[in-house]
Amino acid sequence: MKMAKLSEATGVPVATIKFYIRAGLLQGGERSLPNQADYGDAHVQRLRLIRGLIEVGGLTVAASQRVIEAIDSDKPLAETFEIAQQTVSDELDQSSLDPAALSRIDELLSGWHYHSTNPGRLAAARVLTAFEAVGQHDERGWFKRYAEAALLAAEADVDELETRHGREAQAETVVIGTVLGDALFAALRRAAQEHVSSLRFSTPLTPENSAETVEDRS
Amino acid sequence: MKMAKLSEATGVPVATIKFYIRAGLLQGGERSLPNQADYGDAHVQRLRLIRGLIEVGGLTVAASQRVIEAIDSDKPLAETFEIAQQTVSDELDQSSLDPAALSRIDELLSGWHYHSTNPGRLAAARVLTAFEAVGQHDERGWFKRYAEAALLAAEADVDELETRHGREAQAETVVIGTVLGDALFAALRRAAQEHVSSLRFSTPLTPENSAETVEDRS
DNA sequence: AAATTATGGATATTAACACTATCCGAGAGT
DNA sequence: ACTCTCGGATAGTGTTAATATCCATAATTT
Structure with a gap:
């Protein structure tokens, strides 16, 4: 799945997805070529989580970053x-x-x-x-x-x-x-x-x- | 009471008090001269309310303005x-x-x-x-x-x-x-x-x- | 009374935040 | 071959909540 598809699947604009990746909130896709990357179901789920935390929970991007990091940690x-x-x-x-x-x-x-x-x-x-x-x-x-x-x-x-x-x-x-x-x-x-x-x-x-x-x- | 005193009594910086007055959150003091105004106890109370709403309640200035207006209305x-x-x-x-x-x-x-x-x-x-x-x-x-x-x-x-x-x-x-x-x-x-x-x-x-x-x- | 400080009001600037837009050179689709 | 789209980098936008600076008076100190 490429970024346009990920955007469509979650309703989050491409520019915003890029922003989340830059902010470290969302992992970048698996790069196949210097300028191609592939996103999977995990990205869809994660993006939904991010939107829920920010939009419904009212967290800031930085706060979301911290809790997501905590989930992913051991x-x-x-x-x-x-x-x-x-x-x-x-x-x-x-x-x-x-x-x-x-x-x-x-x-x-x-x-x-x-x-x-x-x-x-x-x-x-x-x-x-x-x-x-x-x-x-x-x-x-x-x-x-x-x-x-x-x-x-x-x-x-x-x-x-x-x-x-x-x-x-x-x-x-x-x-x-x-x-x-x-x-x-x-x-x-x-x-x-x-x-x-x-x-x-x-x-x-x-x-x-x-x-x-x-x-x-x- | 002049503004410096009001500021001291509430811990809110003078510049911020001026900002609240401009925003319509706080009534201006009673003007005695073109550039002198007097503030009373009501201003102290109101300012404390404003700070509580904003700092503890997390309201925006505009939101505080609306609820204060509702209190003051009939x-x-x-x-x-x-x-x-x-x-x-x-x-x-x-x-x-x-x-x-x-x-x-x-x-x-x-x-x-x-x-x-x-x-x-x-x-x-x-x-x-x-x-x-x-x-x-x-x-x-x-x-x-x-x-x-x-x-x-x-x-x-x-x-x-x-x-x-x-x-x-x-x-x-x-x-x-x-x-x-x-x-x-x-x-x-x-x-x-x-x-x-x-x-x-x-x-x-x-x-x-x-x-x-x-x-x-x- | 002179010198200093403070006042209220207007305007400008700052800093944080969450996006959003534009460019770019390199693939993909047809 | 030609257009479309990609990911990545950089710049710009709009909002919010203060702060800071100026200024012409007034108050206060001395």
Whole structure:
């Protein structure tokens, strides 16, 4: 398969494919002649993965490069998992965070076992700081309830991972789950927010077209 | 308060404050003379909100502008909520999505009441499409379990909202909850993932420094 | 009061990012 | 033989979020 075909098979423009190859995101095809190369099914799959990570997962090209490299490496699964987490998280320096916020996160998650460098721990502390800086306070255990929801999701993640066999398949699932999981949860939360508030307030969100709800369609 | 003081109080550089004012994100100070203006506490609060939305919530300046405008407007709460959801979501066109994926999301969320245009519904369908395009399949109800977790979070969101009184306070909470909620959940999920996998696999994630876990510190 | 510093507003510049377009000389297709 | 297409290199585009610089006043120090 030549590049035009690869482009057609994935919907990614040729110029973009070349760009990904240059960026080290995608392997170049097998060169048969100085100016001919051949691409296979693996390239199609990889390109789909790249597009998913970038478009749906919102990763940068550099971030995608890192997680793909981790999948292809022979690092143990736990390390790939760490790389995936770090890559999707902003780089936060423990010293730039409010120690009190960190303590409160640790207290909130007491019983959980994680490293002090876990990107989620640091990011959660930053959210707590920002939340309070804008004058909000957690009156009804908002953080605690989010932690419970996060635990459910994490259990689902690990269960799903266990259906895969072999290091590479598992590594791929870890990366996809880490990246797309954020997008999936965010999406479902929005639907759930509308659902819950329509129940709670019995005020249609957009009265003028409430006849078009999904429920009403069926 | 003059600009230097405002800058000092919030940690935001003067040039950046000027940029936000130009962008319509922040109101200019009260002008006393052609080249003098005075800023108050409201400016400090607003600036903190802006920084939270941008830095922690990952919004663009334009997106922040839209949600702030929604807070300041006198639109009904439901409309502000809609704007917040749309603003944090990628603009997706129903016609660009796989109808089969949309149906499966609706089936997954049957019993939920939401509009067919809900940004979360569309985003979830896109995630489903991407998930399957990279060769994954949802073997253990991953999506379903995420939906349950999302429901818990949404209930927490609405409960938290009900502690606030008055349209503007509620509108602000809606926006902050919508924006920071994504970041919070993503963060807590990462911590939970490490927790669950350490339980499940009994393999320390980073053997060389497992003595530094949060649990061990206490 | 003179000298220095700071102010608000306008304009310009920077840096990162993700593409996208154009050239090129060398094969492939017909 | 003639056009099309290839891969690879280089340059250019559009967007975004700041930063930097200028300038004519004002405020502040001395």
